[in-house]
Amino acid sequence: MVEPSKGMSSELRLKMASTAARYASPKFTLLFATSPSSFLRSFPYSLFFHLSLHSHHPPNPNDSLLHMRPPPSILQINMILGSIAKKKLYPTAISIWKRERSRGFKPSLSTLNIVINCYCHMGHLAFAFSILGNILKNGNQPDVITLNTLIKGLCINNKVEEALDFYDHLMAKGFQLDEVSYGTLINGLCKTGQIRAAIKLLQLMKGRVVKPNVVLYNSIIDGLCKVGLVDEARDLCDEMIKGGITPDIVTYSSLIHGLSSKSEWNEAIGLLNEIVLKDINLDIFIFNILIDAFCKEGRIIEAQAIYAMIIKCGQKPDVVTYNSLMDGYCLIKNVDESMEVFSKMVKCGSKPNVVSYSILINGYCKMKRVDVAMNLFKEMRCKSLVPNTITYNSLIDGLCKSGRILYVQDLIHEMRDNGHPPSIVTYNILLDAFCKRQLLDEAIALYRQIDDQGIEPNLCTYSTLIDGLCKGGRLDTAKKIFQNLLINDYRLNVWTYNIMINGLCREGCFDEAINLLSKMKENDSLPDTITYEILIRALLEKGENEKAKTLLHEMVARADKKKVIADVKMHEQMVDRDDQDWKHLRRLVAEATMATTRKSLILHFCTALSVSHLIVEIRMGRFVNFGATCSHSSEIKASWKAMTMKLKMLSKSTAASLLHMRPQPSILQISKVLGSITKKRHYPTTISLWKRAQSCGFTPCSFTLNILINCYCHMGQLAFAFSILGRILKNGNQPDITTLNTLMKGLCINHKVGEALDFYDLLTAKGFQLNQVSYGILINGLCKTGHVRAAIKLLQLMKRHIGKSDVVTYSTVIDGLCKVGLVNEARDLYDEMIKGGITPDIVTYSSLIHGLSSKSEWNEAIGLLNEIVLKDINLDIFIFNILIDAFCKEGRIIEAQAIYAMTIKCGQKPDVVTYNILMDGYCLIKNVDESMEVFSKMVKCGSKPNVVSYSILINGYCKMKRVDVAMNLFKEMRCKSLVPDTITYNSLIDGLCKSGRILYVQDLIHEMRDNGHPPNIVTYNILLNAFCKRQLLDEAIALYKQIDDQGIEPNLCTYSTLIDGLCKGGRLPIAQKIFQNLLINGYCLDARMYTIMINGLCREGCFDEAINLLSKMKEIDCLPYSITYEILIRALLEKGENEKAKTLLHEMNATLDCATLDCATLENRISNGRRGSEYPNGWGYHSGGKSNGRRRKDLEGTWEGASLLNASKV
Incomplete structure (x- = not known):
């Protein structure tokens, strides 16, 4: 054993200053100096874990080997444990080892190394080091495999610094480590981003017995490339070569990856050429690096070229290759091509993995094709592929952005069930969805949930929440969060500052916003152009x-x-x-x-609408009291709701039982019960109960009789109502004003306004004194039946009789005038009202704004809205709905959305009418998908869609020929117990007919009747049009007779459709008979009808009759369309009667002032004897011209006109 240098530990600490701050800890100073137990106590992990080592895996078949006779050798036992450990069944290996140890089995060092390895991979480092303690306790020495296994265990458990401490103590005690030891440490340092420390450790090796090899160099080169230090990686490669170490394919792969990520393509390709020249075997990994790099740069053509090179080199692309290409196509928003790559991968035998599906799901979601993404999600689960967190996040993001937030909850639960708890990215997606839909309470609750679950919010979390709060009018809450971030020294970027500055500016806090700009500069966060803008x-x-x-x-x-x-x-x-x-x-x-265009962060109107002035008014605090008013209003509504619930509990039987109470209730109490039932519109119940009360001997008072009169009026039984009046008079009593007003209102609500006026005359003649309510009822009745002039006269009469009028009466007449288009007279009456000292209320302004909007007098309408704000009148949802509706009908959907945003800002909750108007507006501009988005938003905001909501969508989809979607909506509304109305049925029938599915219509007709909606003339016109277009003329004629038999009055569209169909179907005589009957019966025909008949006559060569019909049009002052003349002129030219054609052309030019027709050119062609077929495009008729363009456009707007235009070009 080589004696290490005694100063080695301090040398390493000096050279690794950036990472060895914790190495000087005294916890290892006595390592091996005392007993092994002291070593275990000094180790930085608790050795007192109470952990059961029982395996959760099923019994291993290798267990049977342990009971063999004779028993297996230690070598065989080690082989069994080793094979189990290689399968990563670590608990099973531990369990077998413990069992055999209890039977007296004595492990070898190899056995203990296997057990240490298992404990390390299970994260039980304390048990791993306890085995090292046992080795030392038994007087044995661990080998290099034992030490390497422990070092690796520390590294794979993210304890790299402790691994370095362990290395220091091993070196200090004279243990000799090998290349694997250093490789493990260097790999651990590189993976944790401590590249400098890894380089120092590499340099330290050069003075030792163990020399660096290519694997060690590769680890550091790869680490340097991953953190972007490509130049240093190249220098290290050069140093390696100088040291006599030859780079391998891994070295080149790391360098090529680093160069590609820096877009240094020439150098990367140069290295690829160097590999080829050195005859190093290329593998698929290096090609995948290049394909991935090109794809991330959006250079899909180069990526495809590399793919072709793979095939040429005899390599087989793997799933990573295809995934890289798919991701590349998705990055350039060509998701369909990405799907093509996916299909190619399957055909080539590569099995798609979770990443493959995740890429496609993310791509389709970003393209708002969520249904395709959902299908892919279902497909991957069918293939037993478990989605990962990225898959779920992509799908959740797509669902949220497409407005299907209700589906997300199930996905969140599924994530948890599959072992993928929501990450901060998941929560950020949900937070963004809540904020964008102004569900701020839910957003705040979610933010708290993130904190409660111990998940660390990131900058995106805070920025999203602050932005949502600012835009939702909760600036104070946003400021608190922002200030907390500053106090806690959170590193904010320019995006977060911009959000906060924008929020302050939206609320008019300009000084705070400018101060925040200064703070940005102090914090070295450079403002960008958006900040300044x-x-x-x-x-x-x-x-x-x-x-x-x-x-x-x-x-x-x-x-x-x-x-x-x-x-x-x-x-x-x-x-x-x-x-x-x-x-x-x-x-x-x-x-x-x-270079770029940016959607403005602040809504800014510089148009004639002057909406910006209104927004400024709102921002300047004109609506300060609005919130208080709304709050008060909601309290009143809540109390009324509670009262209504109590009344609903009062059943008929309960009310009847009151009649038998002892003591008996007074007539006043009984009247209150009857009144509460009447308010619920249970009129027959009230009448029935009163008859029972009368049979019990109760005598009615005037209050009771007025309730009974009201019930009879609402039931349409006016004779019974007036009989009660007769009884009052017969008994010698006088009816009070409530009785008379109830009877007048009864006549008006039963469409007998004339009789109500007669009753009024009779009462005034008899000397009865009427009040403002009486006149208000009559005026309201007159206005609703369109007799506005009479209503004005009655208003003037009211002033003479009772000396004054009130705001309700004036508002009623103003509303009536606006509805019939007399907006100027309504304004005059408004001025008269103000001069008379009567202050207009919200109803008055609503009527005027509605009238002005319908006339497209936007400046005046917005002016009145500003006036409401200045007068501090409480705005309600109705007035916003009026403006939204007017803008939508004009196709000005952006302004409508601005008013919708204003509604939210003013604290009003949009109702189903608001959403229906917006949906209809989008359908009018043929953006039915956006209409569906509004529908989804309505559902999420708690508003319940009604029949009108579904009818709008069904009609919109049918007009876009997407009948299947319409049918699904139709089924959905029935599932929700919503009964379709006539408009719903007509829209769907029209869509089915136009898409050629006429066979489905019969069932709908029967269903209409069953649901109490018999087909009307619109229904029959749709069917008639379908029959005629398909030349089913016998069926069309039979349907026409059926209309007549059912007593339904055909309209002009009915006759036009039928006559046009008969003419085109070669049944001109029948068409002529119908047309003549209409003329004989004095039916007022329009120019379109005449044009249809003239076209039919010309098709059959009846030119004289056609010209006579033109003359008849002029006789009755029915001005022909330009196309009427065009049909005749074409027919005459085809017949060769050029002079007559020329005469008609001059007449047309004189009559209609058709400057767009080049008469001189046409006359020149006629004089040369050219026929009609030689004059293309209507012989000089330019569709873009101004003359008579309106009439042509009007005609083109109908299906009949379109068919005539097509016929005229034959």
């Missing part, structure tokens, strides 16, 4: 142009011009354009390259 925008909105200018100067001075992104146009609108400093800054910005 947030602050500059906020300052400009506040009007502090000088501060904004200073910051912009600072931004340009600090940042690279190419990275400066500034909205110059916005700046010019807000500052003096002649300002020389701004001109200078504008020049600087103009020089910069707009």
Whole structure:
């Protein structure tokens, strides 16, 4: 045994100063100096673990060998234990060893080495070192395998520093270690990132008996490359070569990996050539390194070239090769090509692993194709592949971003069941989903759960939560979290600072935001252009142009011009354009390259809408009392809800039992019971109970009679209601004002407004004094039936009779005027109301905003909204819904989303109407998938979808010809006990007909009738259109007769559809008969109907009749479309009657002012005798022209018009 240098331990500590801070601990100073027990006490692990060593594995068949006779030798026993240990059945090996030891079996050193190895791999280091203690106690010396096994055990259990301490003591006591010992230590240091210490240990070896070999050099070179120190790795390689050690394939693989990760492709390829020249056998691993590096750089073509080289070199690509290529395609968002690689891998015999599926699932989720990802997830489980944490996180992220957060809970449970507890990445995904959906209470609860489970939140966790809190109006909570991070010296990056600065600016805390910018600079966190942009925008909105200018100067001075992104146009609108400093800054910005575009972090409208002014009003605290009002309102609603629940508990039998109480209840108590039942709209029950009370001898009071009148009115039994009035008068009593108002309201709700006015005349003639409620009922009835002028007159009469009016009455008339489009008159009445000293309420403003929005007078509508804010009137969800609806109907979905965001910010909870409006808006712009996202958001936010919600989606998907999705939604709504209405059925029937599935329609028609929704004229028109398009004319005629037999009135669309179908199907005489009958019966036909008939006549060569029909159109002042003339002119040209065609063309130009038709060119062609087929594209008709474009567009908007346009081009 070679005597080591006595100063070796201190030398190692000096050379490993960066990692040996703990090596000077006195805990090993007495190693081997005293008894082995003292050595065990000095070891840094507790030796008093109470652990059962019973194996949890089934009995090993090798056990039987231990009972052989004669018994097996020690060598055979060691072979048994060794084979079990190689299978990693460490507890089984320990169990067998303990059993044999109890039978007197004496282990050899090899046996003990196997047992030590098992304990080390099981993490039971104390037991491993106790065996070393037993060896020493028995007066034996451990061999190098024993020591190496213990060193390796410390390293694989992440105790590298203790391994170095153990190495020091071994060297100090004269033990001779080998290359494996040093290799184990160096490998452990490299894996823990302590590369410098590994190099020092390598240098230390050179002065010793044991010399470094290629394996040791490879470990350090690989470690250097992994931490990006590629130049040092190359220097070490050169040193190795100078020392006479030849690099192997592992050396080159590590270097190529390092160079590739640094994008030093020439050097990497140079090393690959060097391998070939040195005739070193290339393996698949080195090719995989290059493919992976190219793919990560997005250089998929080069990666494919390396793949081709693998095949050429006779190597077989493995699953890692294919995974690298799949990941590369996913990185460039070509997930379908990634799936192609997956299919190729299967065909080539390579078995996909969990990583393969994880790559595809992640790729599809990022492309928002979650259904495909879910199918892949199911497929991998069917193949007995257990998803890992990355798989679950990818799928959870995809589900959250696609709005399917409800599915995530099951995945979380499955993760835990499969031994993959959620990581901080999982929680960050969920946190982001909650914050984006403004589920802030759930987000905070999740954050606490992370902390409770002992998981360390990272910077992403804090940034996500702070951003969500800021955007959700909880700035104070966000500030507390941010301040705690600063206090605890948490290293924040520019992203987190930007989030906090943006949150402060959103709430108008500009000084705090600027102070935070200063703090960033103090903490050496350099602000980026986004930081400055947030602050500059906020300052400009506040009007502090000088501060904004200073910051912009600072931004340009600090940042690279190419990275400066500034909205110059916005700046010019807000500052003096002649300002020389701004001109200078504008020049600087103009020089910069707009490398990227960024969605603004702050909603900023610079349009005629002036929504920004409203947002400023909100930010300036105009809604300070709004939260209090909402809170009060919610308390009232809660109390009413409690009261309603109590009333619901009052059953009919319970109410009836009150009549038999002793003592008997008073008539007032009975009236209260009847009133509570009536409020629940159980009118027949009220009537029945009263009859029983009457039979028990109860005499009604006026309150009771008014309740009965109200019930009869709501049941539509007006004769019984008025009979009670007759009884009152017969008994010599006078009805009170409530009785009269109830009867008037009964007439109005039963659509008998004329009779209500007659009753009003009778009452006033008899001297009855009516009140504001009476006039309000009549005015409301008139407005609902469209008699707004009469309502205004009654309003004026009301002022003369009772001397005043109230806000309810004015609001009713204003609403009526707005609904019939008389918005200016509504504004005049609004002004009159204010002059009369009556303050408008939220209903008044809602009606006016609705009217103005329907007329697209956005500035006035937003002006009124600002007025509401200034007057501190409580906004409700209804007014937001009006604006959202108006924007959606105009196709201005971005503005609608802005109002939706404002709704949330104002503390209002969007209702089902809000979501339905947004869904319909997206469907109108043919973005039905986004409509589905809104639907999912509605469900998550606790709003229950209704029939209208499903009808909107079904209609949207049907129009996009995605009928299968519509059918699934139809089934889903029935599963949720929602009964489809006529609109739902019509939408689905239309979708089925247009997709050629007309056979499915019959069952839907029967279902409609069964559910109390008989087909209406729209249903029949859809079916008629389907029959005509498929030339099923007999069925179409039979259906038309069925419409008539069922007493349903056909409309213009019905006749147009049928006549067009008959004309195209060669049944012109029948079409003419129907058309003539319509004219004889005085049916008002439009230009579209005439055009259909003219087209039919021209198709059959009846040109004279067609021209006569054109003349008849002009006689009745029905202005022809340009296409009407076009059909006739084409027909005449095909017949060769060019003069008549020319005459009609001039007439068309004169009548319709068709500047888009090149008459001179056409006349020239007609004079040359050219036929209609020689005049392509309507002979000079440019669809982009302005003349009569509206009429052409109107016609193209209908299926009939589209068919005519196609026919006219034949």
